[in-house]
Amino acid sequence: MVVLDRWQDKRPVHSVVLMTDDTNEERTGATRRTALRGLGLAVGGMALATGLGTSPAAANPRRGPTTYVLVHGTHSAGAFWMPIARELTLRGHRVVMVDQPHHGAEAFVPESYQRQDLEAMAAEPSPLKGIGLEDYEARVTGIVRRAARNGPVVLVGHSLGGVSVSRVGDAVPHLLHHICYMAAFCPSRALPTADACTAAPENANAVSPVELAVGDLDRLGVFRLNFRTGDSRALALLREMICADYPDAEFRRMLAGMQTDEPITAYAGRAVGRAGSWGRIPRTYLRFGKDRTIATALQDRMIAEADAFTPGNSFRVHDFPEASHVGPLDPIPVAEILDTLAG
Numbered sequence: 001m002v003v004l005d006r007w008q009d010k011r012p013v014h015s016v017v018l019m020t021d022d023t024n025e026e027r028t029g030a031t032r033r034t035a036l037r038g039l040g041l042a043v044g045g046m047a048l049a050t051g052l053g054t055s056p057a058a059a060n061p062r063r064g065p066t067t068y069v070l071v072h073g074t075h076s077a078g079a080f081w082m083p084i085a086r087e088l089t090l091r092g093h094r095v096v097m098v099d100q101p102h103h104g105a106e107a108f109v110p111e112s113y114q115r116q117d118l119e120a121m122a123a124e125p126s127p128l129k130g131i132g133l134e135d136y137e138a139r140v141t142g143i144v145r146r147a148a149r150n151g152p153v154v155l156v157g158h159s160l161g162g163v164s165v166s167r168v169g170d171a172v173p174h175l176l177h178h179i180c181y182m183a184a185f186c187p188s189r190a191l192p193t194a195d196a197c198t199a200a201p202e203n204a205n206a207v208s209p210v211e212l213a214v215g216d217l218d219r220l221g222v223f224r225l226n227f228r229t230g231d232s233r234a235l236a237l238l239r240e241m242i243c244a245d246y247p248d249a250e251f252r253r254m255l256a257g258m259q260t261d262e263p264i265t266a267y268a269g270r271a272v273g274r275a276g277s278w279g280r281i282p283r284t285y286l287r288f289g290k291d292r293t294i295a296t297a298l299q300d301r302m303i304a305e306a307d308a309f310t311p312g313n314s315f316r317v318h319d320f321p322e323a324s325h326v327g328p329l330d331p332i333p334v335a336e337i338l339d340t341l342a343g
Contacts, residue, residue, distance in 0.1 A: 064151025066177065066342035067094040069144055073159025073184070074262045075225060077104030080158070080326075087335030093342060094150070096143055100164075101135050102128050103259060113260050116228060121260075122215035128261045129221030133269030137167040144168060144175050152177035154341045157184045159294065159325065160262075163194055163271035169278035176281050178341040182334070183288040183325055187271045188305035194267045202297040207241045214260075222261040241293050243324045250329060279310035284341060286334065289321035 068088055070081040078097030085095040102108045108127050112120035140155070147153050155176055157165035162184025169179050191197045198206070212234050214224040229235065239251050246254070273279055283306075287299050307314040318337050320328060327334055 065092060065094050066152045066154055067096060067147040067150065068154045068156060068338065069096050069098060069140065069147060071098050071140055071155070071157040071161035071164050072100065072103070073157075073161050074223075074266075075227075075258050075260070076159075077107065077257060077259060079104060079257055083331035084335050084338070087331050088338060091335070091339050093339070094147070096147060098140055098143055100139055101131055102261075107259055108261060110224075110260055113226065113228065116226075118214060118226065121224070121226065123220075126220060126222045126224070126261045128263045130265060131263040132265040133163060133167055133271060136164045136266060137171060140164050140168045141171050144172055148172075148175040152342065154178045154180065154338070156180040156182060156338065158182045158327075159184055160194055160266065162186050163266070163269065166271045166273045166278055169281050170274050171277075173277040173281050178282045178284065179278075180284040180286065180338065180341060182286040182327065183291050183294055183299065183323070185271070185294065186285070186302040186306055187273075188302065188309065189272055190305060191302070192270045192272045194269075194271070197294075197298060197302065198267075200298055200301065202301045203295045205292075206295045206298070207237060207292045209237060209241060212237065217264055220261075221265075222263050223267075224260050225258070227255045227258040227260065241325060243326050243329075244292065245290065245322065245324050246326075246329055254326065273306075275310050279313060282313065282316075284316045284318065284337070286327070286337065287317055287319045288323035288325065288327060289319065290323060291325045293325040 068085075070078070070085060072078055072080045078099040081095075081097045085097055088095050099105050099107075110121055110124045110126070112118075112124045144153055144155065153176055155165055155168060155178075157163075157180070159182075162181045165179050165181060165184065166187060169176060185194045185197050187193060187197060191200055197203065198208075209225060210223075212225055212229075214226050217223060225238075226234075227238070238255065239246075242254055243251055285299070285303050287296065287303070288294075289296050291299070303315050303317060320333070322328070
């Protein structure tokens with residue numbers, strides 16, 4: 001059974017949950033066009049453990065099944081995780097698929113997008129303007145706090161979801177049993193933001209959708225894309241970025257789940273994990289070898305810089321050499337690796 005929990009019911013969650021949160025932190029208002037340079041799409045109380053490589057959650061295991069908190073990437077929603085979530089649930093785990101603010105169950109759909117009026121779409125205001133990583137972190141941290149009452153938590157982020165993983169890892173390391181980046185941004189001191197990561201030379205051969213942006217980025221405050229386009233060139237670019245190896249029907253399914261708007265402040269926010277908090281949590285990276293959004297060379301650099309920062313706690317890397325940005329069409333290989341993180 002899949003439960004749609006929009007209202008923050010306080011009852012225990014026993015199945016796959018599409019979960020939202022009502023946390024509203026102070027919005028960051030700064031916007032800047034350079035936050036999208038080279039943008040890749042997508043889709044307390046416990047003491048810290050004393051040694052690197054051992055998270056406080058792992059050192060103080062709680063009873064109950066593991067909860068996987070899954071964080072989506074840019075222009076996406078929690079439902080992106082459904083195939084993997086189903087597999088994890090069938091293996092006996094609890095799964096929460098996070099919807100970031102104004103995504104998924106609370107998605108903003110421009111009225112002009114529904115009508116495919118591109119002129120109006122270029123100017124229609126968005127409630128996502130000014131939303132920043134503080135808001136994304138607060139959403140995920142709130143869910144992690146609730147999930148951790150019942151047992152260990154494994155936090156997984158895809159694509160832009162990686163910046164939330166890093167920030168939540170700093171905020172509540174004592175509540176996390178393991179963190180995992182799935183072809184996701186893992187910023188470092190040298191590349192502190194998603195924007196800096198995409199602008200790195202290692203990402204030079206990635207494909208960028210910036211030329212497909214609808215409207216003025218600075219005025220709208222969001223990066224807006226038209227996923228209902230019939231333009232063959234635009235569709236070819238989107239397909240190369242998202243899932244070049246997928247059949248046509250699966251590509252259209254992926255597009256149907258995409259959202260028009262992502263706040264540009266989310267790409268510009270700093271998300272560098274600290275050695276004493278994030279750096280103590282066991283971590284895994286799922287490396288996708290044919291990713292045209294976050295190039296494999298950039299994935300390798302982010303892994304190497306994280307490992308150099310915390311040499312006593314290195315990434316466990318699992319390679320998917322044929323996978324595009326959204327991962328293998330068959331969710332079972334990914335679910336099998338995630339399943340091992342509960343141990």
